[in-house]
Amino acid sequence: MNQVTSHADRSGPVDLTCDVCIVGSGAGGAVAAATLASAGLRVVVLEAGPWAPAPTLTLQEERAMPRLYQERGGRSTADQGITVLQGRAVGGSTKVNWTTCYRTPDHVLDHWQRVHGLAHMRPDALAPWFDAVERRLGIHTWASFPPNGNNNVLQRGAQALGWEHHILRRNVSGCINSGYCGLGCPANAKQAMDVTFIQDALQAGARVLADVHIDHLTTEGERVTTAVGVSKPAPEDPAAPALPVTVRATHFISAAGAINGPALLLRSGITAGGRVGRRTFLHPVIAVVGEHAERLDPFYGAPQSVASHHFREPTGDRLGYFLEVAPMHPMLAGTAVAQHGPYVAKMLRRLPYFSGTIALGIDGFREDDHGGTVTLDGHRRPRLTYEVTAPKVAFMKQAHRTLAELQFAAGARHVYTLHRTRQVRLSSPRELDQLDALPYGTHQHTIFTAHQMGGCTMTASDGDGVVDPDHKVRGTRNLYVLDGSVLPTSLGVNPSETIYALSMRAASALAQAWT
Amino acid sequence: MDRRRFLKVSAAGAATLAVAGALGAWSTPARPTHAPPDLKALGPRTWAIVMALGPVFIGPDLTDPARLAGRVDDYLATVHPRASTEVQQGMELLENRLTNLWLVGVAKPFSHQDPAQQARTLDAWRTSEVALCATIYTALRKLIDGTFWGDPENYALTGYPGPYHLRPRTASHP
Numbered sequence: 001m002n003q004v005t006s007h008a009d010r011s012g013p014v015d016l017t018c019d020v021c022i023v024g025s026g027a028g029g030a031v032a033a034a035t036l037a038s039a040g041l042r043v044v045v046l047e048a049g050p051w052a053p054a055p056t057l058t059l060q061e062e063r064a065m066p067r068l069y070q071e072r073g074g075r076s077t078a079d080q081g082i083t084v085l086q087g088r089a090v091g092g093s094t095k096v097n098w099t100t101c102y103r104t105p106d107h108v109l110d111h112w113q114r115v116h117g118l119a120h121m122r123p124d125a126l127a128p129w130f131d132a133v134e135r136r137l138g139i140h141t142w143a144s145f146p147p148n149g150n151n152n153v154l155q156r157g158a159q160a161l162g163w164e165h166h167i168l169r170r171n172v173s174g175c176i177n178s179g180y181c182g183l184g185c186p187a188n189a190k191q192a193m194d195v196t197f198i199q200d201a202l203q204a205g206a207r208v209l210a211d212v213h214i215d216h217l218t219t220e221g222e223r224v225t226t227a228v229g230v231s232k233p234a235p236e237d238p239a240a241p242a243l244p245v246t247v248r249a250t251h252f253i254s255a256a257g258a259i260n261g262p263a264l265l266l267r268s269g270i271t272a273g274g275r276v277g278r279r280t281f282l283h284p285v286i287a288v289v290g291e292h293a294e295r296l297d298p299f300y301g302a303p304q305s306v307a308s309h310h311f312r313e314p315t316g317d318r319l320g321y322f323l324e325v326a327p328m329h330p331m332l333a334g335t336a337v338a339q340h341g342p343y344v345a346k347m348l349r350r351l352p353y354f355s356g357t358i359a360l361g362i363d364g365f366r367e368d369d370h371g372g373t374v375t376l377d378g379h380r381r382p383r384l385t386y387e388v389t390a391p392k393v394a395f396m397k398q399a400h401r402t403l404a405e406l407q408f409a410a411g412a413r414h415v416y417t418l419h420r421t422r423q424v425r426l427s428s429p430r431e432l433d434q435l436d437a438l439p440y441g442t443h444q445h446t447i448f449t450a451h452q453m454g455g456c457t458m459t460a461s462d463g464d465g466v467v468d469p470d471h472k473v474r475g476t477r478n479l480y481v482l483d484g485s486v487l488p489t490s491l492g493v494n495p496s497e498t499i500y501a502l503s504m505r506a507a508s509a510l511a512q513a514w515t
Numbered sequence: 516m517d518r519r520r521f522l523k524v525s526a527a528g529a530a531t532l533a534v535a536g537a538l539g540a541w542s543t544p545a546r547p548t549h550a551p552p553d554l555k556a557l558g559p560r561t562w563a564i565v566m567a568l569g570p571v572f573i574g575p576d577l578t579d580p581a582r583l584a585g586r587v588d589d590y591l592a593t594v595h596p597r598a599s600t601e602v603q604q605g606m607e608l609l610e611n612r613l614t615n616l617w618l619v620g621v622a623k624p625f626s627h628q629d630p631a632q633q634a635r636t637l638d639a640w641r642t643s644e645v646a647l648c649a650t651i652y653t654a655l656r657k658l659i660d661g662t663f664w665g666d667p668e669n670y671a672l673t674g675y676p677g678p679y680h681l682r683p684r685t686a687s688h689p
Contacts, residue, residue, distance in 0.1 A: 058678075059678035059679060059680075060665075060667060060678065061665045062586075062662075062665035062666060062667070065661075065665070066590065066593060071594065071595070071598065072590070072593055072594045073661075074594060074598065074657070074658075079646060079649075079650050080649070080650045080653040080654050080657075081649075081650075081653075083657070176679075177688075178679040179679065180678070180679055186679065235592075235593035235594075236593065297682075297688070299675055300679065300682055300688050301688070329675065330664040330665065330669070330670060330673045330675050331661050331664050331665035333664070333673075334660045334661065334663070334664030334665070334673075335656070335657045335660050335661045335664070337660075338653070338656070339641065340571070340572045340573075340574075340637065340641065340656055340659075340660065341571065341572065341573070341574040341634070341637075342574040342575065344573075344574075344660065345573070345574050345575075345576050345672065348664065348672065348673045349672065349673065349674065350674075351673040351674050351675055352673075352674040352675070377597075378597075379595070379597045381595065381597070420641060420642075420649065420652075420653075421641065421642045443646065443649035443650075443653070
């Protein structure tokens, strides 16, 4: 069986020829690789991030964030207004996600059919693909342990307020409830791509190369001929020389995710009429912290096991949103507080008593919501901009109140917001009205995203979007996109399972066509 | 502040900051701090700025500014060179006398200010309505706070026992 290779395994230029070249090894690329290799096609997977098996994981944020996240953990929108948490390793973001799995909601599929003309996006048509990925990844309602302290706050608060809430489904097998999903599972319990579909692909003969950054795709007319890039040493080992990489293939799949994928196409001169990189959706996240009397240890235990979709419906002037929690390790917590000095230090002294609840805005469904945009900066790096428009500001304002109310209902003694220009601490539900007077939006408080979607959106009509319903990039003959960038809107749920299922569906059809 | 006014204030601030950046030569050398000779990403000048910023960003918990600055240097050496340059340009603007004259009325480089003035200056950056100030403040805060709070030496300040295998055994975490 093949093994994943890293830069350290290479002594000279890489020059390969294959049937299918896949750029990216995350939720889209890994599933595609396994499906296509199992059909007998010669598959090469190129991953910019490292191969990071469990024994190499330190569970220390200071090492894991630079090693396993995009831009050494520093990715953000161009104006620093939104922190972007996105994985960069064999397995992509599945290596560091918090394992929450949902099928694409029926009402989202209905919207895609009605508004984007995607007639094949029907629950019954997608069900077999969801069934298949759920079997392979062990996705199940997770009741092996009670919710950790942080999730228990969400459960308790929602229960007290009569809000809809539920136990989450997770892709884990033998989870030890450590709480380190975001730093790479130390027990290989998370059924991330590197321990599942990548292994299936290797078993079926695929070659998987880590540490390979693809700069661009070379085209001849409407055909892509070559992926051109470089094999790079780990940044900690700058003395090792980089090596050129060239991969020729009959078919190419971009699976580099919703930010790097559009950037790859743009560097290759593929713009689909200027639509590549447009309609990027983020599920923008705001957070509220509750300080409780009892120790919650929000850094231990499964990071996410409870959610509430009580507020998912939008109103005329604001987005809908859903509620989850975020694990709180010191670095993540320290950078989330948009202040400095003794104020931060005083807060963090209470870290074990904190609960971090989050609200995720459901973007992309309004007619006037065009999302963010990925372009290239002067150094050919992706540059993400995202305007927090009035309906998003309205969501952020209301969601702060929702989360504060939830925290008090769950017994919080104090509730903190993460504003930049104000230091906000509430000590009673009677003080909730204070939140109405605060400013909301970009640079007013911490905003982050862990779900990046769109940028190479799928549409039915030729004059719109970037890929057709078969995932083929318009204007090309042999280039496909199989990752979260094809989503025409956000999802209102965590996106990994949607990407797995859409990728398996598309790759199965391509395997039939190509063999 | 409504959006139109915010944009106007931002535009005026951005123009001032652009002038300040262009007049880099008007800036005084940062307070000498005996930068180590083997810096990887920072220069002696930006090293001195980080040495000055650390105690203000972190507060009294920072007992070893040189350790923090060294870890910032280590981290910046591993990011894209352009990203390192951009964040150091942000440091230079925060150090710049003209910027500080405009923002807080004190024509002194940040590293030459006394601690009370430094606290006021950084607070002015924190609360500024100018988008570029917010961008620079946020980038520097995430860099310095992330470096400090991610340092295992500082876990004890937060009550975090450390990675899972170091957890105290309790009913919740047997």
